[in-house]
Amino acid sequence: MSNSDYYIHLQSKTMSPCSLIKEAYIEATNTWLCTGCVRPNPELTSVDVRIQESAPEGPLNFVGDCGLPLVRMSVLSALGEERIKRDLHLGRVFGPDGSRLDDWATFRGKRRVIIRGSKHVSHRVCSDCGRDVYFAMGTRYLYPLPPKDVEIFESDLCGLVLSASVAATTGMAQLAKVTRERLKVLCQPHDGLPPLSF
Secondary structure (H helix, E strand, O other), X not given: OOHHHEEEEEEEOOOOOEOEOHHHHHHHHHOXXXXXXXXXXXXXXXXXXXXXXXXXXXXXXXXXXXXXXXXXXXXXXXXXXXXXXXXXXXXXXXXXXXXXXXXXXXXXXXXXXXXXXXXXXXXXXXXXXXXEEEEEEOOOEEOOOOOOOOOEEEEOOOOEEXXXXXXXXXXHHHOOOEEEEXXXXXXXXXXXXXXXXX
């Protein structure tokens, strides 16, 4: 297996995820949030959020009550405008007083991947939106091989999955205050499940 068959998963280290203000959460449940799995509806592209916090922590974070990832604009700049336009949908982030947090954006991958595991696997299909809801521990990996024409993916764990070459050439492999995990692409999954969609 070549180096191109590895991907890097970047995920927030924070123990302080963000939360929507009450009014924004109610609006989300009536519009873009699937209440069956408490994640953004699969067909959702970009979404704006209003959070309770005056500023998220770290270069990556997420809105915990709706499973929506957040990214600092400096990270997006390092990844490059062309890649971002091709691979991600971005939304705006507003603070509790309604002012825009210009240093932050929400993101949704135009292509998304589920980080698979080898132990304590649970899987169900959301009865409301049809998404695969997956959890596993143990060794993490990808299956099947993600599309080669995409370099940035959204993970089901509110993180970024980058091709190995993008992670190396953009400095993302050394990004501080995130967990970095090298994901091997397997020919057969350890969990015995077919390809899953998120």
